Amino acid sequence: MKFGDHLNEHVFAPWRHYYVQYDYLKYELKKRQLSDKGWTDEDEQEFTHILETELDKVYDFVTAKLAEVEARITYCERTLRISTSSPTNASTSQRQMVDDTLTEALFDINDLAKFTRLNYTGFLKIIKKHDKWTGLHLHQTFIPKMREKPLDKQRFDVPIVYISALHDICRGTRTPSPYVQDDNEDDGVFQRATAKYWVHPDNVTEVKAILMLHLPVYIYGKDATTKMDIKETDSAISSVYIDNDQFELYTGRLQRDEGAEAIRLRWYGGMDANPVFIERKTHHAPWTDDLRSLKERFPLDVDQVPGYLAGKPYDGKEKNMFVAKGIQESIKNKHLKPTLRVFYNRTAFQIPKDQRVRVSLDTDLTxxxxxxxSHWRRPDVGVDYPFPYLEDDEVLRFPYAVLETKVQTHLGQDMPDWLSRLVESHLVHEVPRFSKYLHGASMLYKEKTPLLPWWHSELAADILKPRETTFGLSRSASFKPLMDGQYLFKSAMATEHKRMRVVSMTQHQQQLQDDSTSSPSSKRTLISSWLPQKKYHQVTLGQPVDVDDANNTLRNEKGYQQEEASSSGSTGKKRGGFITKWQQQFQQRVMNQQKSAKASGIIPVRNVKVEPKVFFANERTFISWLQFCGLLLMVALNLLNFGDGAARIAGSIFICIAALVALYALYRFEKRAWMINRRIAGRYDDLWGPIVLCVLLVGALIVNFYLQFGR
Known part of the structure; x- marks a missing residue:
């Protein structure tokens, strides 16, 4: 797909006028180049001016939108401070309002991230076209201007992290496990089942938002109580892997040898971070040990690292002595030395002090x-991604983000359902056994690593998959937030684990009729108790829907909300009449849709999983019809080739019947396949086909008998 079509397809309509005018820039470029004068210096100046104007427009919009989101977050923070100081019913409603406001802000950040990346790509594309068509080098002069107003460095981690912190206060449901230690404490031996996935840059913000709805964002060493506590460098992680000249550790890890080691020195944050963690990962084969991954670590003061690597005995805590001595022996016996640094910005999702389920998303992987x-780590390299001062043969920037799930199966923990749905969705691409060290070493030390990881071929594939399901974040036709294709209802995320049974509309109608003589206040209590029964509700008016779903969606009708807001000054009779009026109108519309659907024999059914055996059953039915046609055709050919005049007439009739039956069988096969692919609930059996076939065959036999014995 051309980028212009891709841009128009992914435009967020409310922000349409703030996108780069890619088609217009392309038109101007082509028109001026194909003119009689050709591309002149005046054309170059005017085109550059247009490009600068577009860049200013996009950058100013992103800046203003971010400021708006930050203002809403600040407002939510102040509201939460007031509500937490006075835990009353009013404060509970305030927290619910804050919950919805934070959700809107999260969706805006997701849309803004896509907006930023799409426009940045548009500028790079149009500059490339300019240089290709004109033979000039606009990128040398315009790229520095883009760096002054960087769209590619717009980071949305800080607002996402802060929304997570505030949202966690709204929920108030995150309680740490009493028997699990935190992953980033000083000591630890971890046994975890891990899985790794690649995430396309276009999907990174959406994946972060989905994870945030289920797990709080965790930043090592931080307890974000105010916005100033969160910095971009808090998410930076640097690791120095050590190996020898023969890359013995690399080969062992790649071949998954029993006892293969990976040793690294890791620190969190900037170059002044202290302490440094010395870590060792040991691989065990499944048939020799129950452990899939054994991770050992201990902290070391940054000033003590050179001495430790040189062989100086460890004099720290007694509980770390065994691990420290074992790692030091490996360094000495295998002649290990610093080989590769891996940098990335990590967003971790985990309940504090509970590492049974931990998810991390690593971006800017370098x-x-x-x-x-002379140093155990390069002093000329910091945490300033993308490290523009390094030579091309010294640095490799990975094109994707890396999602890693860690589940402690030895504690009986299974992967949660929401996480299973995420890793099976279009947003991620599974890469089993992906290793950052193996990938970096195989790319930067190609001459020393003859064995390459299997996932190198995956880099040539496009992992950006089309959205095939409703999973994830999206917008409705009215641009309201949709979670998994459904409208968010009050505090939906706060009550996602509590699905209450929905009471049908007819029961509530009966209650309203029974209480028609009651006071307005009592009727208002009845209606308010009716509302929070369902977490999500969505109706697609262009398709037949279930009556119960339609009745639930009625609660979101604008007129109902307006009448409820003004209910204090009206009588119970009027309110009941108003609800009945809206209900009758909406139900009549739904019933008309259902009648038209039933008349056509096609009724869509949502959220129905189609098993593969359904497709195979359709194919077997089609093949059975073809087998009968083949048998009938064989009889017809024998009559034509070896019979007399009457037999030839009968053979011709049988050939026509065989052809008609074959075409009819193909039609039924294609129709059933169409219904299966679109989850259509209708009649899959054939009511008239077998009857017509029997009539035709009996008629052909009667004609044959008449021709043979009627003479």
Missing amino acids: FIKENNR
Whole structure:
């Protein structure tokens, strides 16, 4: 697909006028180039001016939108401070309002991230076209201007993290496990089942938002109580992997040898971070040990790292002595030295002090050669991604983000259902056994690593999959937030684990009729108790829907909300009459749709999983019809080739019947396949086909008998 079509397809309609005018820039570029004068200096100046104007427009919009989101977050923070100081019913409603406001802000951030990336790509595309068509080098002069107003460096981690912190206060349901230690404490031996996935940059913000709805964002060493506590460098993680000249550790990990090691030195944050964690991962084969991954670590002061690597005995805590001594022996016996640095910004999702389920998303993944032999880490490299000062042969920037799920199966923990749905969706691409060190070493030390990881071929594939289901974040036709294709209802995320049974509309109608003589206040209590029964509700008016779903959606009708808001000054009789009026109108519309659907024999059914055996059953039915046609055709050919005049007439009739039956069988096969692919609930059996076939065959036999014995 051309980028212009891609841009028009993914435009967020409310922000349409703020996108880069890619088609207009392309038109101007082509028109001026194909003119009689050709591309002149004046054309170059005017085109550059247009491009700068477009860049200012996009950048100013992103800046203003971010400021707006930050203002809404600040407002939510102040509201929460007031509500938490006075835990009353009013404060509960305020927290619910804040919950909805934060959800809207989260959706805006997701849309803004897609908006930013789409426009940044548009500028790069049009500059590339300019240089290709004109032979000039606009990128040399315009790219520095883009760096002054960087669209590619717009980071949305800080607002997402802060929304998570505030949203966690709204929920108030995150309680730490009493028997699980935190993953980033000083000591730890971790046994976890891990799985790794690649995430396309276009989907990174959406994946973060989905994870945030189920797990709080965790930043090592931070307890974000105010916005100033959160910095971009808080998510930075740097690891220096050590190996020898023969890349013995690399080969062992790649071949998954029993006892294969990976040793690294890791720190969180900037270059002044302290302490540094010395870590060792040991692989065990499934048939020799129950452990899939064994991770050992201990902290070390940054000033003590050179001495430890040189062989100086460890004099820290007694509980870390065994691990420290074992790692030091491996360094000495295998002649290990710093080889590769891996940098990335990590957003971790985990309930504090509970590591049974932990999910991490690593972005800005970068591999850097450690070629300074006088230091254990290069002093000229910090955490300033994308490290523009490094030579191309010293750095490798990974094109995707890496999602890693860690589940402690030895505690009896299974992967949650919401996480299973995420890793099976279009948003991620599974890459089993992906290793950052193996990938970086295989790319930067190609001459020393003859064995390559299997996932190298995956880099040539496009992992950006089309949206095939309603899973994830989206917008309705009215641009309201949709979670998994459904409208968010009050505090939906706060009550996602509590699905209450929905009472049918007819029962409530009966209650309203029975209480028609009651006071307005009592009727208002009845209606308010009716509302929070269902977490989500959505109706697609263009399709037949279930009556109960339609009745539930009636609660969101604008007129109902307006009448409920003004109910204090009206009588119970009027309110009941108003509800009945809206209800009758909406139900009549739904009933008309259902009648038209039933008349055509096609009724869509949502959320129905189609098993593969359904498709195979359709194919077997089609093949059975073809087998009968083949048998009938064989009889007809024998009559034509070896019979007399009457037999030839009968053979011709049988050939016509065989052809008609074959075409009819093909039609039924295609229709059933169409219904299966679209989850259509209708009649899959054939009511008239077998009857017509029997009539035709009996008629053909009667004609045959008449021709043979009627003479």
